[in-house]
Amino acid sequence: MTEIVPGITLIALVSDAPGTKELKELSLAINTADGVVLVVGCSHPGIERIVEAAVAVNPKIRLIVGGFHLVVAPDDIIAKAVAALKDTFKVENVAPGHCTGEPTFAALKQAFGNRYLYAGLGTSLPLGPSTSAGERRGEGPVLQQDDLIYNHLSEAGPPRRSLWRSSGAKFTIKSFAILKTGYRIGHV
Secondary structure (H helix, E strand, C coil): CEEEECCEEEEEEECCCCCCCCCEEEEEEEEECCEEEEECCCCCCCHHHHHHHHCCCCCCEEEEEECCCCCCCCHHHHHHHHHHHHHHCCCCEEEECHHHCHHHHHHHHHHHHHHECCCCCCCCCCCCCCCCCCCCCCCCCCCCHHHEEEEECCCCCCCCEEEECCCCCEEEECEEEEECCCCEEEEC
8 A cells, every 4th residue: 555645545455266267457445534445446456455554544434336246246245245345344335337247236225324425427526524404315316318329339330430529629429418407428
């Protein structure tokens, strides 16, 4: 671990899990007056190992946000991870993202209740002492099915298309979604 500035520590771990062996990953522990806000990437070394390192900064973990890398994990591994976060490490709030996986989202929602925070694209999460009454907890985006238009452009399909941003920079995309409101979501 390396404290890069007072109160902000980088946690560097190496995965020993099959499929990600020797993959290096950084996590960020922000030590607030109310406990650590732990920002993880994809948790390849294991969410429990990352949290175990973070408790050396401060044993009180206020919030974990990011991917938990349990998207293909069997139920027993998910249950073990959820129990460790809730019961062993006494994590206050979780805001799981991208690679956590639907079964783990459900298990975390069940275990953490209103301490599960939705962490989808565009979500802002407070770092202060209390959470806002208007904060979305445990639900997906507020979109109706007809609000979202999805288009997947595969390698084998039609030629790639490009989107232009106002700066004039060109981005080649493989998949994207467009909301009726005009926002673009996707992998560029």
